[in-house]
Amino acid sequence: MTQTAPGSSAVTTTGDGRFASLDPRTGEVVAHHPVHTPQQVADAVAQARRASNWWQELGFDGRKARLDAWRRLLVKRLDEAAGLISAETGKPAADAKLEMVIVIDHLHWAAKNAERVLRKRRVPAGLLMSNQSATIEYLPVGVVGVIGPWNYPAFTPMGSIAYALAAGNTVVFKPSELTPGVGTWLSDTLAEIVPEHPVLSVVTGFGETGAALCRSGVDKLAFTGSTATGKRVMAACAESLTPVLVECGGKDALIVDFDADVALAADAAVWGAMSNAGQTCIGVERVYVHEDVAEEFTAAVRKLAAKVRPGGDPGADLGPITMPSQVDIIRSHVQDAIDKGAKALVGGVESVRPPFVEPVVLADVPEDSLAITDETFGPTITINRVRDTDEAIRLANAGRYGLGGTVFSKARGEQLARRLKAGMVSINGVVAFAAIPSLPFGGIGDSGFGRIHGEDGLREFARPQAVARRKFKPLLNPMSFTRGAGTVRQLLAIVKLRYGRK
Known part of the structure; x- marks a missing residue:
């Protein structure tokens, strides 16, 4: 196999219109993929549009039968999918399998509930228009473009793909250049179930390919990635008034109240911050802990985090940093916090050893530090003690992001959750909302807008049509x-x- 130095580059180009995806653990080439041109993207969208009428005409029952068959195929070949996810992201096999388990659950929910949520239904016409029959139904928008991320290359884009397909749309998917194989595999497996038409097409390449998809005439574009890139996607889509769904980064906070189960909160904090090497948009990056339990909580986190081990071997808890450029960001955030007076309780700047980063736990971190204000996307966590939960809420809401959040409290969980400026909150657990198909997923502020998953996710890929029909002369x-x-x-x-x- 061709090899490069681990962590030196995420992808390599071959000079023949192809590029290689690399295993970030070893630098080995996983596979080669084409760099699709704008014309090829346009052709893929045109094919998807021709397939759209056929897919819509299958109806809810017909689409459900195909999507259920796809689900069964994914279950049968789950190990194959997980192996590819591990190869392209470097994450441990168990984490890759967990990702596929959640994908399958969401696909099942979307196919099962699409008709109930989107079908035509009667609504009251009201006193003044009592001679009218009023109905509403949610019709497919047509062709949906999806631009996916690399950190969860199956779960995250399938939050758009599965729901868009169930709603009656066809999809053109541009996966991250770091994980093109996962996207291609998803498309290929669905093609085995739906050989008649390309209802899910994949275009691979770099930013230019994604920009071409934005300008290709799709009827809606769903994007997941950084806030900066999300703004560029919106600008490109604005040229043709293409509606967008944007799920960007987060700087999620975990609040520990004075009556919290401290051991449970500490375990959740470490998992939420360190799993997938911290490369999770809804991961825990900040903790605000009530001073009454701060010492106990910090000691527990310190003990747990010290045991977490990164590596490329099967027994490692964490994989590498998938995108090499992220390593410098992680290092700069840790260094900035320490320079401003933070205490390194576990690890430090020396923990950054590309392509791996060992766990870093920082305490007493100034609120103007990069580790507090900006998304770090690494296995790091900040812990700051607060006088009360009012202060915790104020600090948690002070940032520009508003994706997810976590609250640990025996008596006031619901009350505190409602005060968080976040699209999703877990109480006495962590990131649980992502694995519940019936709950909408998305944020506010710099974390984006629009929702995937749940009923809102199905309606996100449909256009409501209101119909008033005269029944008799008024x-x-x-x-x-x-x-x-x-x-x-x-x-x-x-x-x-x-x-x-x-």
Whole structure:
């Protein structure tokens, strides 16, 4: 196999219109993939549009049958998918398998619930329009473009792909250049179930390929990635008024109240911060702990984090940093925090050893540090003690992100969760909301807008159509130039009688 130095480059180009995805643990080439040109992207979208009518005409039952068959195939070949995820991201095999388990659960939910959520239903016409029958249904938008990330190369894009397909759309998917094989594998497996038409196509390449998808005439674009790239995606889509769903980064906080189960909170904090080597948009990056339990909590986190080991071997807890450029960001955040007075309880700058980063636990971190204000995306965590939960909420909400959050409290979990400026919150657990298919997933602020998963996720890829149908001639018809002189006067009398009283 061709090899490069581990961590030196995420991808290599071959000079023949192809590029190689690399195993970040070893630098070995996993596979080669084409760099699709703007014309090839346009052709893929045109093919998807031709397939769109056929896919829509299958109806909910027909699509469900195909998606259920795809689900069964994914279960059968789960180990194969997990092996490819591990090869392209470097994450441990168990974590890759867990990712596929959640993918399968979401695919099942989307296929099962699409008809219930999107089908035509009657709604009340109201007193004044009682001669009308009112209905609403959610129709497919057509062709959905999806631009996916590398950190969860199956789970995250499938949050758009599965729900878009279940809603009756066809999809053109541009995976990250770091994980093109996972995206291609997903498309190939669905093609085994749906050989008639390319209802899920994949285009591979770099930023130019993604930009071409934004400008290709898709009917909606779903993007997951950094806030900076999300803004560029929005600008490109704005040229044609293509609607977008944008899921960007986060700087999620975990709050530990005075009555929390400290051991449980510490375990959740370490998992939420360190799993997948911290490369999780909804991962825990900041902790605000009540001073009454701060010492106990910090000691527990310190003990647990010290046992977590990165590496490329099967027994490692963490894999490498998948995107080599992220290593410098992690190092700069740790260094900045320490320079400003933070205490390194576990690890430090020396923990950054590309392509791996050992766990880093920082305490008493100034709120203007990069480790507090910016997304680190590494196996690091900051712990700051607070006088009370009011201070914790204020600090947790002070940033520009608003993706997820976590609260540990025996008595006030719901109350504190409602005060967090976040699209999703776990109480006495961590990132649980992501694995519950019926819950919408998405954020606010610099974390983006729009929702995948759940009923909101299905409707995100549909267009509501309202229909009013006349049933009989109304007693009073104000919507005509032939209306009588007293029509509006009579309507006003009815309104005052019906709505004017307490």
